Amino acid sequence: MKVLEVINLEKSFGGVKAVDDVSFFIEQGETFGIIGPNGAGKTTLFNLISGIYTPDNGKIIFKGKDITGFMPYKLSHIGIARTFQNMRLFGSLTVLENILSAVLSKRPYNIFQAVFRTNGYTKGEKNAYNMARELIDFFGLNEKADYPANSLSYGEQRRLELARALATGPSLMLIDEPGAGMNPKEIGDLASMIKTIKDKFSVTIAIIEHQMNLIMNISDRIMAMDFGEVITTSTPQEVKKDKRVIEAYLGEELD
Amino acid sequence: MEQISYILQQVVNGIQLGAVYALIALGYTMVYGVLRLINFAHGDVFMLGAFVAYFLISKFGLPVYLVFILTMVSCALVGYVIEKVAYKPLRDAPKISLLITAVGVSLFLEYFLSLKALFTPNYIPFPRPFEIETYDLSFFVITNVQLLIFIITFISLFILYLLIYKTRYGIAMRAVSYDKETASLMGVGIDGIISFTFIIGASLAGVGGILYGIAYPQINVFMGIMPGIKSFIAAVLGGIGIIHGAVVGGLIIGLCEVFVSAFLSSTFRDGVIFIILFAVLLFRPMGIFGKRIEKV
């Protein structure tokens, strides 16, 4: 089943076409990699899918439903989660609170239950707390659970962002350059972590990444972009050999 | 026929008021352009202009042209000092801190001058430096005061235009309002340009204060609040950060105010201005001349 279908998507900013007639689909359960030089429109694409931008033209279909133009919070409830290139944690909140906020976004109790501290509230909070602790445990953040997010190391923060995204129980996760700033060992850990996430949480993953060994390793298929357009969508081996992709990264072919 | 005459008269009156608002609005818009700051204290510089002029005329009996020059210099100095002392130290602080400081400066100026030892909170009559003459143009009348306002405003705008578009400082100022960091990497002395912006804006506000005092000769230490807010609304209406926007916005607000007063009632006068503000913020926040901003 196609979890995501993007059809003729277009987005311009002040005359510059950031996303130019982009079409692709993602099968359920696959890991879909997106590569391309800086400014190719990859993050803009994620912003469009996650509802932060509204496309000028085109359609986005999620699990058969047209979600074009939906607001970010609604898409989160439907089952799309994302991480950000520059990381957007709630810095002054603790690790636990960061994850709790994502779990509680499912709204397990209403305001009256909260104000009057009913059983519905207590149960909702307890379940959310347990779920959050499970995730903290899975991502190895137990020691830092009560520390503010901005006191964590870079690697820990990246893990926290992944944990928070997973806490919303998504079917599709958009991961934006998780390997940025990591050394080879950390990238290796990241690769196995993403594989484990897929197995344990049964999510479909779309990942933007510049670290070629990482993305080639874990992706089932890869889409290469440049100047807002799709160059090719194929298996990692094919994409690696594609002349146009090489050109996009290295500039004009040398004679 | 009489109706047309009456309307034309209101137009003249509206331009008179609008010209003053335009002068003040320019200061708001230029400072916002370079600093992304709403200088809440700007309306009080306008007030200071009126008071300095009052002081110079009534205590020293100076001739009008000298009063203009000295007032402009004083206001420019005040603008410069405010920026250096209150805003510069907070340039990298969160926006809110700057906003609150600006409010603090504004209140300080007002309440300091309202002390009984100084000017008191009372209304003070502004001395007319010359006799009023009215010229009957059959369709409407125009006074020499109004002519003075039109001429001075026009001259000020012309000089401003030369400064902004024909001098190095002006080009630098526009560069800074586009992109502060890149401008500084290009060798533009940011501090100097910011000071320059404040000095120009404050001088214009000072001129506005004098003209206002001549036209509506009752001054008061709190007189800057409402014109300040209205001029800011004018700047937003025209497109915040855009020079010609401030002028057009000022004229529109002045005309609106006079027309509402003349045809509805003076009670709703201020209310209408705020309704304009809400309408702009909700439906066209970039203003008349502004470009659409996409959220990131």
Added chain:
Amino acid sequence: MRFLKESKQFLVVAFIIYVILKALFVFGVASSYIQQIVQYAVIIALTSIGLNIIYGFTGQFSLGHAAFYGIGAYTSAYLTKVLGIDSLFSYIPVLMACSVISGLIGFLIGIPILKLKDDFLAIATLGFGTLVRVFFDNSDKISDVLGGSRGFVGIPKITNLELVLFFTLFIIVITRHMINSRFGLFWRCIKDDELAASSIGINTANMKLMAFTYGCMLAGFGGAFYANLYTFLHPSNFDILKSIDFLIIVIIGGMGNIVGTILASFIWVGFIEGLRIILPSEVLDIRWVVIPILLIFIMMWRPYGIMAKKTK
């Protein structure tokens, strides 16, 4: 009872303070002026807590809080005077009405303007506050009893220490319950990073509106108590300076800190009134010069520490 369980410690301390105050009042140690000031401080605390929810927790900079305080005040003044309310029992519905009206107006204003960012929200709330003040100044054109710029006189005196203190404690318990739940958590998420908050499923527009409306409701309560305490209202009590008072209290007390706001309210009221007692009347006006200077110094001293909101 389970409702009060979480706030047990706080309520015990509050009750002890009440007993002490009551003793001071009853045995004539505190003059009626002091009694009034204490009640006023509680009213200010209640109203400031409202602004703390709006700004301290959710990060929405409002320069018009005094307008909602004033709406509550004038509504209560009008209803209690015109309907001849004198008993506590018949006052309760009036109190509720004031809060609902302030909250409703806050809600309606909030729908459009809470979309604006920092400086423009500041101007919009400032503009609204000025508009309300102008309305009060011209209110006698609507109904003569409202007094316009002459002021509203002859409001029945209903507020007393028990009423204002116990009611405020009740509101504080409710507020704490909201803060220590997903609502308070969402508010803090929005303040830290609104975009991220919406990406994880928080309906930020609704949450911002909820915080704003709730804060305005508390201001409505505060205004009502104020009107029935001082029995006289003047439009100048509800201008930008008053909005800044509330803002200063929230900042000094610590954004997102309820107990801090309460302490700051008492300190602030004590400071202002204390100056009134200490300074001879000629020098009294210096207060209003000192306050802005103080404000500027606080900003210089702790631009980051007190302001936790990041600029992106």
